[in-house]
Amino acid sequence: MDIKLNTLIRQKKHIIHKTADGVVYLLRPADSTIHTLNKTASFIWELLAQPRTLKQVVMAVCENFSVQRQTATKDSKEFITNYTKLGFLELNPEK
Numbered sequence: 001m002d003i004k005l006n007t008l009i010r011q012k013k014h015i016i017h018k019t020a021d022g023v024v025y026l027l028r029p030a031d032s033t034i035h036t037l038n039k040t041a042s043f044i045w046e047l048l049a050q051p052r053t054l055k056q057v058v059m060a061v062c063e064n065f066s067v068q069r070q071t072a073t074k075d076s077k078e079f080i081t082n083y084t085k086l087g088f089l090e091l092n093p094e095k
Contacts, residue, residue, distance in 0.1 A: 001081050003091065005055040009080055011048050012090050019046075026088055035086070040065060041079050048089060054080065 003009075016027040024042040026035040037045055040061065047060055054076060061072040083089045 001084065003054055003077050003080055005053065005058070007054050008051050008092050009048055009054065009057070009084075009089055010051040011045065012088060015088055017045070026083075028086060028088070030087065035088075040075065044076060044079055045083075 016029070018025045019042070022039065022042060024037040024045045026037065026045075027033075028035065043064060044057055044061065047057055052060075054073075057076050057080075058069060058072045061067065061076055062069055065072070067075075080089060080091075084091060
């Protein structure tokens with residue numbers, strides 16, 4: 001999956017999720033599994049409630065977690081790729 005800096009990403013509609021103490025829990029209806037997101041992934045998930053580009057996500061991660069852009073880009077792409085494949089996120093969504 002090739003995600004570029006200008007790729008638009010957002011949460012898929014109708015995903016069941018809950019936030020407790022800053023941690024996001026996602027329910028995958030296809031197999032009834034619950035995914036627990038770490039602090040950074042929870043932050044990205046919350047950002048993607050509205051469509052954002054990968055570049056916007058990376059900039060927000062850098063600002064909020066004081067990490068280098070290269071690290072933020074790698075980690076953000078990995079999260080977005082994995083959770084798109086699992087059906088939680090969509091790329092270039094219709095507005």
